[in-house]
Amino acid sequence: MEIDNETRKSRNETLRALLAALDLNAPGERMHAERVAVYSVATGEELGLSEDDLLILRYAALLHDVGKTKLDGGLLSKVGQLSEAELDVLRRHAEYSVKLVESYDFLQPAIPGIQSHHERWNGAGYPSGLRGDEIPVAAQIIGMCEAFDVMMNGAAWKSSTTREIALEEIQRGSGLEWNPAVVEAFLKVERIIQPIGSE
Secondary structure, three states, rough: OOOHHHHHHHHHHHHHHHEEEEEEOOOOOOHHHHHHHHHHHHHHHHHHOOOHHHHHHHHHHOOOOOHHHEEEEHHHHOOOOOOOOHHHHHOOHHHHHHHHHOOOOHHHHHHHHHOOOOOOOOOOOOOOOOOOHHHOOHHHHHHHHHHHHHHHHHEEOEEEOOOHHHHHHHHOOEOOEEOHHHHHHHHHHOOOOOOOOOO
């Protein structure tokens, strides 16, 4: 799909505004989203996705966690293990993300990737327990790339680890948490990606 400069500029302003709101409520989340987008688009390109699908994947990856603007900042920054009740609240962020983007026509195709990025290849994810190819390809890619980024950069509830350990974890999850084809594509491109650094 051809996008003129004015449309591209308007869409980028919308993305920046949504990410700025996210970062206000959850500092560091914008950089996380941008890193996940870099990893996701590179992986999607290696998998042979079309230009149109790569653009939609970029939108979904940037906005996969934007629903965290609707959550209590104290919960998002809480250090250590979360209770089951807190986890239940946190897991609603994908639903809130969809609600935030669904009013934008150009983001409609990104909704499946946003909504299902916590589904897992073996059916153990959420919110719907999808498994295998039931999971939209964009969501398969974003979910794996997000996991890698959290391992590499940490989160309030998880310490960061080394690149070697993170890559071992991703490989260990191939066929269980992640589509093996997505893992293989990611491993091919990861070593040449220069993602945006941590803040």
